[in-house]
Amino acid sequence: MTDRLTALLATRDWLLADGATGTNLFNAGLESGDPPELWNADRPGDVRALYRGAVEAGSDLFLTNTFGSNAARLKLHGAQDRARDLSRLGAALGREVADAAGRDVVVAGSMGPTGEIMEPMGPLTHSDAVAIFHEQAEGLKEGGADVLWVETISAPEELRAASEAAALAGMPWCVTMSFDTAGRTMMGTNAPGMARMVGKLNHPPVAFGANCGVGASDLVRTLLGFGTVDRPLIAKGNAGIPKYVDGHIHYDGTPDLMADYACLARDAGARIVGGCCGTTPAHLRAMRTALEERPKGPRPTLDAIEAALGGFSSDGDGVAAKPARDRSGRRRRARA
Numbered sequence: 001m002t003d004r005l006t007a008l009l010a011t012r013d014w015l016l017a018d019g020a021t022g023t024n025l026f027n028a029g030l031e032s033g034d035p036p037e038l039w040n041a042d043r044p045g046d047v048r049a050l051y052r053g054a055v056e057a058g059s060d061l062f063l064t065n066t067f068g069s070n071a072a073r074l075k076l077h078g079a080q081d082r083a084r085d086l087s088r089l090g091a092a093l094g095r096e097v098a099d100a101a102g103r104d105v106v107v108a109g110s111m112g113p114t115g116e117i118m119e120p121m122g123p124l125t126h127s128d129a130v131a132i133f134h135e136q137a138e139g140l141k142e143g144g145a146d147v148l149w150v151e152t153i154s155a156p157e158e159l160r161a162a163s164e165a166a167a168l169a170g171m172p173w174c175v176t177m178s179f180d181t182a183g184r185t186m187m188g189t190n191a192p193g194m195a196r197m198v199g200k201l202n203h204p205p206v207a208f209g210a211n212c213g214v215g216a217s218d219l220v221r222t223l224l225g226f227g228t229v230d231r232p233l234i235a236k237g238n239a240g241i242p243k244y245v246d247g248h249i250h251y252d253g254t255p256d257l258m259a260d261y262a263c264l265a266r267d268a269g270a271r272i273v274g275g276c277c278g279t280t281p282a283h284l285r286a287m288r289t290a291l292e293e294r295p296k297g298p299r300p301t302l303d304a305i306e307a308a309l310g311g312f313s314s315d316g317d318g319v320a321a322k323p324a325r326d327r328s329g330r331r332r333r334a335r336a
Helices: 004-009 022-027 036-042 044-056 071-077 080-099 126-143 156-169 191-199 216-226 255-267 281-293 302-309
Strands: 061-063 106-111 147-153 173-177 207-212 233-237 242-245 248-251 270-275
Touching (some): 036 044, 044 080, 044 281, 061 080, 106 126, 126 147, 126 156, 147 156, 156 173, 191 216, 207 270, 216 255, 216 302, 233 255, 255 281, 255 302, 270 281
Parallel strands (some): 061 106, 147 173, 207 233
Antiparallel strands (some): 242 248
8 A cells, every 4th residue: 555655745746844843842841851752641732732833834744742752762761661652642643633634644753863872883782773663663653653754863773773663563664864964974874875775775765865964054965965866855954053042042044044945955856845953833834835936946056055045064065075165165175
């Protein structure tokens, strides 16, 4: 059977994903350091409101409040035995909201990294990682998620473990990595490397791409680095650059900037476009309007990206020995 996301992609040139989970829950009263996944049980009304905010802003797809509902992360809060149930609850609340939307909306079961370092560099074995992801995947499946959404991954070993877990659960899945270190993930993977890795998986994702990282301009540059791929690309960039203001993290990206980002991401090849940290329903509404009203343009140049979204955070784009521009526009060797 065709999964809901694949079916929707077959009818549309692009889909709008959601925005930030953490940012919007902090705005609703979540305290720093508290696990948002506990709200699936303790404050379900606020979680429904989070999901409805994305749907009402025009999102075709939203992620569940389950980013950290795996046993490894919940162990930090003494809640490791609740991983499957909190995942189920997060997806079930999403299913309620999606089914009431009056249109096709995909419930994507968010699965973040374990927070552990995998062998041989760390103590987490492949089999343990698969088991951790599988438990979460089964909970999301039970709650009614349409697709698993593995996000903010840095290590290729963890991506492979998540793929195996999705296969064990019999679920379609998507995956995004965070290219936050001069166009590479924290563990050194670049965009072409991810594309090659995805192509070798026994249970490949429906779509893949990039999320979070630094700013929107960096993420669009990363999209260009994927090159030609055989499955849909995902872009979920941050709403500008984080700044510490009055004791809180604030993202400086305006709705207008995110509207420009959405169109540039689409023009760079993304079929699924959304926001990450700092992205609110106000940003999503502007993104939806821009995607609907602005015709698809040519593949953007680095100059066009920088002019619309601001400068890049690094000279290197993570792709081998490619010259990058300095702030004056001159070409120079990248420090990739």
